[in-house]
Amino acid sequence: MTDEPYNIDCHEALDRLYEYMDGELTPVRAQEVRLHLEMCAPCLAASNFENAYVRFLEARSWAQKAPEELRKKILQQILFEGERSGTT
């Protein structure tokens, strides 16, 4: 009976919002946030905004890849290292 969802207030819901969005809450703690958002329009609006913001960050930053030159250099280095340690 200890892990039934409680009613939480706006402060508590907003405090957990990022953890909720990041999937870092236990199912019961997440359910408490979800139930609060269902009945609280201002918190739901804030939650939609924060959600858009974090999705925007995640979508943006993936583009950069390691340069091909760097990949080659590393392959050469470990090849050289492997040979060096192989001869000792």
Next chain:
Amino acid sequence: MAAEPDDKRRAFEEEALPHLDTVYRVALRLAGDEAQADDLVQETMLKAFRSWHQYRPGTNVRAWLLTILRHTFINEYRKRRKVVAEVDVTEVEAWTVFPAVQEVDPEGRFFDQIVDEEVLQAIDSLPDEFRETLTLSDVEGLTYAEIAEITEVPVGTVKSRLFRARQALQKQLYDYAVEMGYIKRREE
């Protein structure tokens, strides 16, 4: 005897090298420029290869590589960083932006007008521990537990750093969007 270094190299190439893009992106955010990031990544991967025997197969190789990257950065590169953090994260109040935009842009459409370069520059202006936490979470999608392991702090610290880093960054991006005219500042 010759087969042994070959096996090591093959295992390293198959397991560690696929994470090179991740290591590079995190290095870029830590070091602040491409030349430094290049050196930092090379040194990290070479160290990882040399200590490959310490890696336990089946455990999180990405977290292991990022831990080596972070130690290398702190020990040898941090002092050389040219971009200096200018945002005071302790000054950030909770939920600074939403109340200012809820009338004009509650869905945060202004974010989509901000170019990548500006976002990365804003990330780079955050202090080290906030920049690294945000990068590991929002750029690379690591869990709080993984970030806690790599940055050697409790999960609660990751949570509070991420909260403040996201809010500080959001404020930066909002100020930029106002300046560029993507969004109107709320009438005082």
